[in-house]
Amino acid sequence: MSIRVRFAPSPTGQPHVGVIRTAIFDWLLARHFNGRFILRIEDTDRSRYVEGAVEEIIGALKWLGMDIDEGPEPIGGDHGPYFQSERLELYHRYADFLVESGKAYWCKCSAERLEELRAGQEAQKQDIKYDNYCREAHLKGAPGDGLHVLRFKIPEGGTTTFRDELRGDITVENSTLDDLVLIKRDGFPTYHFASCIDDHHMAISHVFRGEEWISSAPKHKLIYEAIGIEPPKFVHVPVILGTDKKKLSKRHGATNVLEYKNMGYLPEALFNFLALIGWNPGGDEEILPRERLIEAFSIERINTSAGVFDIEKLDWMNGAYIRALDIGELTDRLKPFMTEWRWIGVEWEPWGRDYVESVVALFQERLNRLTEMREKAFYFFEEIKGFEVSDVAKSFKGEDILVRLRAVRNALEDCDFSLDKLESAVRDTAETLGVGAGKLIHPLRLAASGTTGGPSLFELIKTLGKDRVLARIDFAIAWIEKNRLES
RNA sequence: GGCCCCAUCGUCUAGGGGUUAGGACACAGGCUUUUCAAGCCUGCGACACGGGUUCGAUUCCCGUUGGGGCUACCA
Numbered sequence: 001m002s003i004r005v006r007f008a009p010s011p012t013g014q015p016h017v018g019v020i021r022t023a024i025f026d027w028l029l030a031r032h033f034n035g036r037f038i039l040r041i042e043d044t045d046r047s048r049y050v051e052g053a054v055e056e057i058i059g060a061l062k063w064l065g066m067d068i069d070e071g072p073e074p075i076g077g078d079h080g081p082y083f084q085s086e087r088l089e090l091y092h093r094y095a096d097f098l099v100e101s102g103k104a105y106w107c108k109c110s111a112e113r114l115e116e117l118r119a120g121q122e123a124q125k126q127d128i129k130y131d132n133y134c135r136e137a138h139l140k141g142a143p144g145d146g147l148h149v150l151r152f153k154i155p156e157g158g159t160t161t162f163r164d165e166l167r168g169d170i171t172v173e174n175s176t177l178d179d180l181v182l183i184k185r186d187g188f189p190t191y192h193f194a195s196c197i198d199d200h201h202m203a204i205s206h207v208f209r210g211e212e213w214i215s216s217a218p219k220h221k222l223i224y225e226a227i228g229i230e231p232p233k234f235v236h237v238p239v240i241l242g243t244d245k246k247k248l249s250k251r252h253g254a255t256n257v258l259e260y261k262n263m264g265y266l267p268e269a270l271f272n273f274l275a276l277i278g279w280n281p282g283g284d285e286e287i288l289p290r291e292r293l294i295e296a297f298s299i300e301r302i303n304t305s306a307g308v309f310d311i312e313k314l315d316w317m318n319g320a321y322i323r324a325l326d327i328g329e330l331t332d333r334l335k336p337f338m339t340e341w342r343w344i345g346v347e348w349e350p351w352g353r354d355y356v357e358s359v360v361a362l363f364q365e366r367l368n369r370l371t372e373m374r375e376k377a378f379y380f381f382e383e384i385k386g387f388e389v390s391d392v393a394k395s396f397k398g399e400d401i402l403v404r405l406r407a408v409r410n411a412l413e414d415c416d417f418s419l420d421k422l423e424s425a426v427r428d429t430a431e432t433l434g435v436g437a438g439k440l441i442h443p444l445r446l447a448a449s450g451t452t453g454g455p456s457l458f459e460l461i462k463t464l465g466k467d468r469v470l471a472r473i474d475f476a477i478a479w480i481e482k483n484r485l486e487s
Numbered sequence: 488g489g490c491c492c493c494a495u496c497g498u499c500u501a502g503g504g505g506u507u508a509g510g511a512c513a514c515a516g517g518c519u520u521u522u523c524a525a526g527c528c529u530g531c532g533a534c535a536c537g538g539g540u541u542c543g544a545u546u547c548c549c550g551u552u553g554g555g556g557c558u559a560c561c562a
Contacts, residue, residue, distance in 0.1 A: 010562050037490095045561055111560075118559095125488050128558055148499045149560050167492075175535050184560040191562050207505090215491050215557040236492085238555095243498080245554070273499095276511095280500060285509050304499085306555065310498045313512040323525075376523090397523090424520090441521040453523030 003035025004205050007061075010042040011053035014256035017309065018210065018240040018248055022275045023243045025208045025237060027066040028275065029296040038202060039071030040084045044188045057198045060257045065290065070202075072406055079202040084194050089207065091189040094197055094227060095150050095182060103226040104182055104274035106141030106148040107134035129178030144187020145227045152193075152223060162221040164214065165206075165235045166304050172218045180219055191215060196223045204232045206299070211236040211306075217343040238278045238306045248309050260420040264371030265314065266333065273314045277307040285316060287320050294408070319368035331360045334370055341374055343381035351381070358463050362455035380464065384450035384472060387392075387479065395446040396480060397424065398439075405480075407433055408440050417466050422458045447476035 007023040009015070030037040039061070042055055054072065061068060070077025081087060098104035107210075114130070121128045134151070142147030154177045161171040182193040189197075199207060216238050224231040242252030255258060260270050271286055281288065281296035288296070322330065331353070338344050338356070348356055359380045363373060389398070408446075411429040415421050426444065430437045446458050448469050454460060461469045 008562095042562065048561065107560095114560085122488085127489050129489095151560095164492095170491075172490070177538070178558085181560050186560080188560090190560070200534090212556050213562090218491095238493080241555085247555080250548050273522090276499070278499095282501070284501080286499085286511055307500090308498055310512070313499065316512055319525090363524095366523070436523060445522065451523085455523080457521055472488065484542095 001205055001475065002203075003030060003033040004038060004203050004459075005030050005035065005208065006038040006040050006199065006202060008040040008198075008205050010045065010048070010059050011049040011057070012045065012050055013053060016248075016255050016259065017257055017274070018255075020060060020064070020209050020257045021123055021240060021277060022210065022237055023061060023066060024064070024271060024275050024298075025235075025302065027204060029208070029299065030069070031294045031298045035205070036069040037066065038077065038079070038204070039068045039075070039082060040202065041072060041196060042186075042191060042196055043083055043085045044191065046085075046186065046188065050055045056258065063258065063261055064271050066224075075366075084189070084198065087194070087198065088143075088187065088189075090201065091183065091194055091197060092187075093194075095143055095189075095251065098152070098182070099150070099227060101155070101226075104150050104152050105135055105137070106139040107151045107179075107181075108139055108141070108148050109133055111444060122297075127176070130180075132179055143183050144185075146185060148441050149181045149185050150183035152182050152226070154179055154219070154222065160218040160221055162231075162234065162363050164217070165233050165299055166302055167236070170214065170217070173185065177219055177222075180216075180225050182223075183409055192219055196220055196227070199232050200224075200227075200229045206233045206235060207376070208235045208237055212236055222377050235246065235302065238303055240277055241306050241308045243310070245306075252309070252310065259318075262371075264337065264373075266321045266370075267319050269318040270314070272321075273317050277309065278303045287317065287324075315368040321367055322370070325364075327357055330364055331357045334360060334373055337370055337373065339382075353466065355463075362459060362463060366455070379449045379451070381474035384475065387446060387450060389447055391452045392483075395442040395452055396476075401443060402477060402480060404433065404435070404440055405443055405473055405477050408444050409470060409477075412469060412473075415466075417462055419458055419462055422462055426458075444473070447473045 005026040007026045008305055009019055009023075010073070027037050029035065038056070043049055058068070058071075068075050070082065072080075072082045077083075094429060095104065106401060109130075112149040113133075117131055119130055124295065130151070139148060141150070143150070155174050158174050159171050160174055160177070181190050183189055195207075198204075217234060217236070221231060234343075244249045244252070246252075248255055254263065257270065261267070268290060271290065272286075272293065275288070275293050275297075276286060279297070279301055279440045281293075282301060282360050283296075285292075325333070331477050335344070335356075339346060342349060344356060358376055363377050366376060407429050408426065411425040412422075426440050427437050430440050433439075441457055442452070444453070445460070448454055448457075448461050448464060466473075
């Protein structure tokens with residue numbers, strides 16, 4: 001049997017992390033078995049349709065490197081159309097069939113009546129379900145006539161069993177199920193009806209969906225039976241929770257995967273990280289490139305319990321991916337951010353690509369997110385405006401600070417700024433002054449970079465270049481003098 | 488309320504009738520070092536509870552508790 005999996009989001013919002021993780025499982029299974037990854041848009045709720053949502057979902061899949069084999073134009077495929085709103089005729093045919101075979105019936109109950117019914121049941125602590133008011137009324141209706149909905153006749157008595165590939169057989173009493181709506185008043189199908197029909201017509205072999213669908217799975221099984229078609233295999237995947245163990249929502253930070261792009265995460269890192277929530281290959285490694293994930297993926301190793309989205313671990317993993325990139329590649333990834341910060345223009349001006357790369361090299365192992373570059377490397381692209389009080393207390397302390405700074409300045413002025421010349425110049429000066437090298441190194445770092453942390457000092461000033469380093473020492477000396485006068 | 492799902496360190500998880508219950512993130516300490524990182528080493532830290540079954544249960548079964556989901560003419 002060929003493996004065909006579908007990712008079937010509804011265009012009602014942004015590509016949520018949890019939804020995308022399901023897509024990752026879909027994609028991984030398809031690629032593992034050389035199957036097909038299909039995108040189907042479930043737009044049967046016209047009132048919740050969000051403009052641009054489809055584009056955003058496709059953009060998210062693309063960013064994460066998930067190529068789509070079949071889907072809406074221009075992707076195409078021979079099982080289309082891939083928008084459910086364009087498949088109405090198909091659903092209506094099945095609706096007719098079910099009515100004729102007595103397995104579904106038209107219902108004219110108003111929203112008000114249903115509301116009253118529900119309120120009454122709630123008050124009397126009864127099961128909340130449709131009371132089958134129209135079940136034997138044999139009403140005449142038609143899809144989209146504006147008066148009727150089509151309801152499915154749940155068999156009376158008995159039980160229904162469906163198989164979940166992870167949990168095994170799950171059985172429920174039919175009496176706990178109610179006569180669900182198949183076709184809405186506006187003629188559009190509900191999810192339950194449309195997805196069953198489409199999964200069959202698109203020859204879907206496996207359905208991955210959130211575990212919130214478990215309770216309606218028996219109804220789907222019954223629909224398949226009524227139509228007389230074989231259901232696909234169902235895999236209900238665990239949900240992703242926030243750190244407070246509640247379903248991941250905006251309160252926990254970003255839920256739209258595209259936001260992670262803006263926050264400086266690498267798509268391959270996010271992909272790896274998400275794949276490992278609710279699934280793992282069994283070994284000890286966790287940094288698993290796409291190819292390894294494809295190779296290792298299997299349904300049996302998907303977990304049944306919910307997992308927390310731990311952003312600190314994502315940060316670590318992202319840093320690991322950043323460190324594995326070569327400098328040129330990392331520079332390219334950083335470029336859009338750096339242009340946005342106005343450090344460089346589209347042609348790398350005014351610094352030139354070589355300079356930018358040399359700076360990037362200095363920060364590769366100091367970055368967990370690309371955006372951290374902004375506060376860590378600003379002094380390579382912007383002027384220093386002043387110093388933090390705490391930094392001054394640490395690095396500009398001592399009565400002789402100006403003496404030390406001036407001595408370093410003189411030594412550097414006559415230095416050719418090669419790495420070892422730089423180092424010996426500073427160390428020799430320290431010796432001449434009779435102080436430890438740290439007495440010069442720390443002030444020089446603060447003067448040159450405006451901060452106390454960062455890359456190796458000598459590489460730092462070499463990259464900065466003599467002119468800027470001397471100018472910054474002058475600036476620091478003037479700054480210290482001015483602040484002393486004021487205090 | 489009813490029905491359903493789930494339960495190993497704080498988090499992601501491995502494991503499975505007999506193990507010193509393993510790894511990773513985070514955290515703490517150390518090494519390295521001009522700082523910050525990175526890297527390496529060490530440490531801290533878990534089988535929710537109660538009954539069974541068994542020579543032996545963290546593992547299998549039942550119950551309890553806890554968490555989650557569904558109970559729409561939304562998906």
